[in-house]
Amino acid sequence: MAGIYIYSEEQPVTEQLLTAGKTLANSLNEKINVIDFSEQDSESFIKKGADHVLCLKSDHPWPESYAQIIADILKEKDPTVVLIGGTLRGKTTASIIAAKLQTGLVNNAFAIEGSGSVIETKRIMYSGIAVCTEELCHGSIVTIEPRTFDAAQDSDHQGDTENIDIQPEAKTITVGNVCPIVHQDNDIATAEKLVCVGRGLSDQNDMKLAEELAEKLHAQICCTRSVAEDYHWLTTDKYVGLSGAKVKPNLYISMGVSGQVQHVAGMRDSKVIVAVDTNENAPIFAAADYGIVGDLHEIIPLLTKELG
Structure with a gap:
């Protein structure tokens, strides 16, 4: 089974990745699959272009703990490409998944295009003085930073949701305190x-x-x-x-x-x-x-x- 898979621990970022995913899906004639943790968000993702939403049901709060489970899902599904939100936590998760799957990883892509069976990404190098274009192998993972694309818009698109009960391992994550960054005025x-x-x-x-x-x-x-x-x-x-x-x-x-x-x-x-x-x-x-x-x-x- 192939297809384009999208994941982010933040709903707004997933909606932005759907914009990139839809363009890529049209070029490659592929289906769009979203991995998410909230069944409530599934309907919204389908309206914005997802063909299938895999809703992972668990009460564990730390996204990094799901890397092994997501890697297992992707190994079974054999995706054409995986788009992951380039947040700090998203990049950590992406690197773990890529290592477990022994697949390619492109960080901070600002463009991704498909033609035939070829997928290319573009990313900035050397603080912005060069652009690196890379051709992806099958199953590669690409992280895309928030706000690189506009959020996908609602439509009458149809899709389905699959609920999966999971229990992630949390052997290495112990959080003693969470101190959110307080921005002066607005972000x-x-x-x-x-x-x-x-x-x-x-x-x-x-x-x-x-x-x-x-x-x-x-x-x-x-x-x-x-x-x-x-x-x-x-x-x-x-x-x-x-x-x-x-x-x-x-x-x-x-x-x-x-x-x-x-x-x-x-x-x-x-x-x-x-x-x-x-x-x-x-x-x-x-x-x-x-x-x-x-x-x-x-x-x-x-x-x-x-x-x-």
């Missing part, structure tokens, strides 16, 4: 609009320019790593980059951001990028859809004023 990774500040700001008083623009746009403020870690003008959960948050807003406006490759790696998937910088040769302009060369102290107030 920038889910923001629709962002105003980003960089070293081009003269001093902390210039943050007011960003705040006024963000207020007019109903946007959140983010920053480069140096603003958070060197200047401490914003908290570390607000910086965007390779080692910070990866964002994908509809609008991203940068103020005084040079656009080094480590920063661009975190925001390159923004739908519209607007850059303001005094240096016409700043790397940020290569990534921007719209660029304004000039003093942000003059330009930002004019933009804010135009927004009414």
Whole structure:
């Protein structure tokens, strides 16, 4: 039995993977199968394109403990390809499954395409200066980070659900305490609009320019790593980059951001990028859809004023 199999411990990520899965299924003429833990979610996944949902029924709370069970299921089903949500826990689970199945693993793919019997993935390498294209062997596992694809939409698609009672082993997982990360304001990774500040700001008083623009746009403020870690003008959960948050807003406006490759790696998937910088040769302009060369102290107030 072949087919495309999808798994994530987070429902929104599964819905995003269904978008990638449907395109791939149409190209390969394959069925889409979702592995999930909530029977309540099964109907939603079917409406969004799943042909078959395998609902694993257990009260064990830690997703990593299900790796062996998922590996056993995949070994029996012999999937064409497996898409797993690239969350921190998802990547851990994917690596365990790949090791148990002795199959290929591609992490952080941003594109996956099928033609005939060939499946190719694309992923960013070297902090964004290169794209690696890889051809998958049968049964390979691919992790795709959250928000890489939009969530699949509801339709009149028909499918079925299979309930499987399981009891995962938990020999190596003992959790003494859970301390959730508390974000100041909202999580920038889910923001629709962002105003980003960089070293081009003269001093902390210039943050007011960003705040006024963000207020007019109903946007959140983010920053480069140096603003958070060197200047401490914003908290570390607000910086965007390779080692910070990866964002994908509809609008991203940068103020005084040079656009080094480590920063661009975190925001390159923004739908519209607007850059303001005094240096016409700043790397940020290569990534921007719209660029304004000039003093942000003059330009930002004019933009804010135009927004009414």
